[in-house]
Amino acid sequence: MITFDSAFDIVLSYVKPLTAEVVDLYSALGRVLAEPIVSDMDMPPFDKSAVDGYACRKSDMANLLEVLEVIAAGQVPTKNIGENQCTKIMTGAMLPVGADCVLMVEDTEQVGCKHIKYKSTSVKNNICLLGEDVREKDVVITPGVVIQPQHIAVFAALGYAQVKVFRKPVVAILSTGDELVEPSQKPGVGQIRNSNGHQLVAQVIRAGGIPNYMGIVEDTERATFDAIKKALESSDILLLTGGVSMGDFDFVPSVLIRCGVELLFDSVAVQPGKPTTFGKTDQGKLVFGLPGNPVSSFTQFELLVRPAMHSMMGGLAKLSVEKRTLAVDYHRKRTDRLAFIPIVLTESGEVNLAEYHGSAHIFSLPNAHGIMAVPLGVSDLKKGDKVDVRSI
Amino acid sequence: MITFDSAFDIVLSYVKPLTAEVVDLYSALGRVLAEPIVSDMDMPPFDKSAVDGYACRKSDMANLLEVLEVIAAGQVPTKNIGENQCTKIMTGAMLPVGADCVLMVEDTEQVGCKHIKYKSTSVKNNICLLGEDVREKDVVITPGVVIQPQHIAVFAALGYAQVKVFRKPVVAILSTGDELVEPSQKPGVGQIRNSNGHQLVAQVIRAGGIPNYMGIVEDTERATFDAIKKALESSDILLLTGGVSMGDFDFVPSVLIRCGVELLFDSVAVQPGKPTTFGKTDQGKLVFGLPGNPVSSFTQFELLVRPAMHSMMGGLAKLSVEKRTLAVDYHRKRTDRLAFIPIVLTESGEVNLAEYHGSAHIFSLPNAHGIMAVPLGVSDLKKGDKVDVRSI
Structure with a gap:
């Protein structure tokens, strides 16, 4: 069992950037x-007016001003501004030569049909200067x-x-487990519907990848081998869900090795998601064996797979983490794993625990706002403590 | 000029829900x-094992246990558990009759080929009970x-x-302004490229709508009338960008009225975005005239249009607002408008001001994390004050 941070570093060390x-x-x-x-x-490509108004010389602003012409945005001024002259100008239009300010139209009054008078004392220029935002070649x-x-x-x-x-990474999703049936089927005795596989497809889409859902593979070595081979040929990442805990029917790791996958870890000190498995092929394809419980699968996708996908695409690897204040006390018995607990935020942004019956509790996450980290070795967190929260 | 809250309430009061x-x-x-x-x-549809292990009677857990059979997930147990008996069971598999706990496989040892012994003292049941998460018809x-x-x-x-x-709302986007050219063209003297229209298309997509970009309309009443008529026929919402400030060429409001749009406000005490205009048709279509400056247009879309779209789709109207701590002092002169200022977050989640030259400063938002509200009447905010921040 390795720490979560080691697992994260191993995964990221095998990421190869995708082409563009x-x-x-x-x-x-x-x-x-x-x-x-x-x-x-x-940018702006010329001195332009920031307002609708009259362009003039600042030194003349107290005087009666003759209006020379009207300049719409997109038009080029034809007349230069001299003493006690102005040009009516629209927002975004080019400043005429000679003007060094624009009087806002709301602050002026018409005097006859050819003159205006400024009513305000504000001395703002109301000009966006050529290149004040960006220079060519920046x-x-x-x-x-x-x-x-x-x-x-x-x-x-x-x-x-x-x-x-x-390029978007192509992510194949292969569900294992004879107890699984697809959503459109009614589960028989002992069966459940495949929720993990479809959750992963949606997670892949949300993370910016192209999902390739390969269905539920029959629980035999032969079928699993064939499905993994096929998935590896057509994808950048392969996600397996189910089949990597300690059950007798969990031959997936040995099949992966036969498919040319070098296994780099198969147990992480994280909760939920301890039996998370990771490997890579000589071609640089990444393989994740995710736990069968839906909350574990969801969480390990967000914590390990999504960062790998983002990193492949040249983006930031880590989910953004926010420091937030815990609104209640938290206690756990065993402290040998870094835990991620579903939480809900209060109106003021503090952290409450979401209803959560454990990693099989599929109904917990839809009502949660995020997951809170409880570090390795920590059994108690107190109301008022600062905790790390990731959005989900 | 009406307050932003009034504008928001007016917009929301005219929203009609879309069909499903x-x-x-x-x-x-x-x-x-x-x-x-x-x-x-x-859910779960039967009592199932939460772990890989051995299902037995709790009262027998200290004893040597005979292994009756192995149950994979999806299989149905064939044997009931009696005294000092157990069944090997995989995570997610159905609990055999008679068992009331599952001993984790990691905590057991094989004794001969037919028996196991529990090495731990933990008395956890490791069972997910039938219906403990959800009941039928919930x-x-x-x-x-x-x-x-x-x-x-x-x-x-x-x-x-x-x-x-x-259904996704169809949102038509019509850009006005003779100074505009499309991105693929090099602007001539006095011209700029149309960034607003394309930003709005992307905002519509991000907000979950279907954009219908109608291009740059020629700055004449006839062309504007025809374009607005056409846009209203094929959309739930019409966005106009440019053409609603106090310029001489801003005949858009009168054209809107001729197209059957009832104008409900044309000036909002908000910064940026004062000349934001809103109206509706008898058919319940919403029309927004957004300011020509890109930061104003972006902000008013997020503050007014996006909530209207979300509300049409049956979702929450308001952008989520977070209380955050200001990391610097803030001062402004005029306080007659509710202001929204681009901000960046520090590593600890506090609020710094983003570089921002005003509402024409298109390069400000890509580097900002959100916008901070400065309430009407407030000129100064101090380091340490709590402020309302919206993500962008």
């Missing part, structure tokens, strides 16, 4: 950027970020109609 | 559930939740191969 591909802007949403985004121009966004709408705005502004992102 | 549709499990991911999920069986998940992988697991476990979710 070019996609259109909207397909890039939620994916990891694989190229630096470089500005092809100064790197504006670096590779590795997960692309959100606010990045799309920058890509569009800088002329990127397509961007380079990391 | 049935989709497969994976397509349901990230969407809002539109039916109660009811259990068709007790409502397990209620409508309105955003579907995550942990919900998919429950759907699968309870026999749902498809679920009912709310």
Whole structure:
């Protein structure tokens, strides 16, 4: 049994970055950027008005001003501003030569049909200066970020109609266990429906991968061998669910070895998820044997598989962890594993325990906001203690 | 000018729920559930072992136990447990009649080939009891939740191969402004690329809607009228970007009225985003005129449009707000608007200000973690104050 941190480091040490591909802007949403985004121009590209108003010389702002012309956004001024002159200008439009401020239209009054007068004493310039945000050739966004709408705005502004992102990892999911039937079937005596496999498919999608659900494999060495071989051929990562605890029918590890998988650990000091198994092939494919209990499988996917996927895609490996305040006391007997406990947040963001009957309790997670870490060797946490919480 | 809270309430009061549709499990991911999920069986459906081990009578656990048979998960026990007898049983398998506990395999030793002995003193049952998690006909998940992988697991476990979710709203996006060119074009003098429109498309996708990008409309009343008419015919929501501040060329409001839109507000005491406009048609379609500056447009989408979309889909309307501690002092001069300021979080989750040159500063948001609310009438916030932060 190795510590969770060792397991994490081993997994990450075998991650190989995926290749990149070019996609259109909207397909890039939620994916990891694989190229630096470089500005092809100064931004703003010209001195522009920040408001709707009248562009003039600051020294004239107290005077009656003659209106020379009206400049819409996108139009180019045709007249320079001289003493006691101004040009009506829209938000985003180019400042005429000679002007050094824009008077907000709300703060002016019309005098006759050709003049205006400023009513305020504010001396704000209301000008966005050429290049004040970004200079040509500046790197504006670096590779590795997960692309959100606010990045799309920058890509569009800088002329990127397509961007380079990391390829999505293909993740095969193979469920083992003769007690499993698919959701559309009514379980017979002693059977249960396959929830883990479908949960993993959804986790793969949420983590940005392409799932390849291979169904429930018959509990024989031959069928398992064939299914694993096939899965490894067509995927970057293989997830096996069930079949890696200490049961008599758990021949999966030996089959993995026959399939060319080097097993690197098969037991982690973590709860839930102790029998989590990890290996890799000579081709750099990663294989995870996840526990059969749904909460264990869910948790180990989030803690180990998702970071590996993100790392392959050039993103940050670790789930973000937040320090939060515990709202209740917590106690456990055995302290030989790092534990992750489903929690709910109070309105003020403090941590309460979620209803949780153990790692088979599939109904716990849908009502939980996150999981709280209880470190190795720690039996008691007190109300008011700071704890590490991961969103789920 | 109305308060932001009033604007929010007006928008939400005109939301009509969308119809529901049935989709497969994976397509349901990230969407809002539109039916109660009811259990068709007790869960667990039988007393089952929580571990790999030996099922026996608790009163016999100190004795030498005869092993009657081996039960894999999915198999049905054929022999009842009597005095000093046990059955080897795998995790998830059905408990044989007569047994009231399972001894963990790690805590036992083989004695000869037909008997085992318990080495531990732990008296845990290691049994998941029939129905301890859920009873048949229990409502397990209620409508309105955003579907995550942990919900998919429950759907699968309870026999749902498809679920009912709310239809995605179709959101038309129309950009106005003669200064705009598309990302693939190099802007001429006085022009800028259309970043807002594409940012809105991405925001619509992220919020769970179906975007319908209608391009940049020519700055004439005729073209604007035609484009708005067409957009309203094929969408649940219409977003206009640009064209609603006080500029001379901003005839959009009057065109909206001619298109049958009842305007309900056109100015909100919020910063950025004061000229945000909202209206609705007799058919219940919602129209938002968003400001032309990209930070304003982004923010008002998140604060007003996204809640409306979520509410249409039966989900929670408000963005989740977190109380966080300010790490620096904050000061502003004018206090007549509720302000939203881009912020970055420190490692410990405290709030720092992001670099932010104002609502045209498109490069601010990609580096920000969220936006912080500065209430109406408040000019100063002090280091250590609790502030409301929304993720972006």
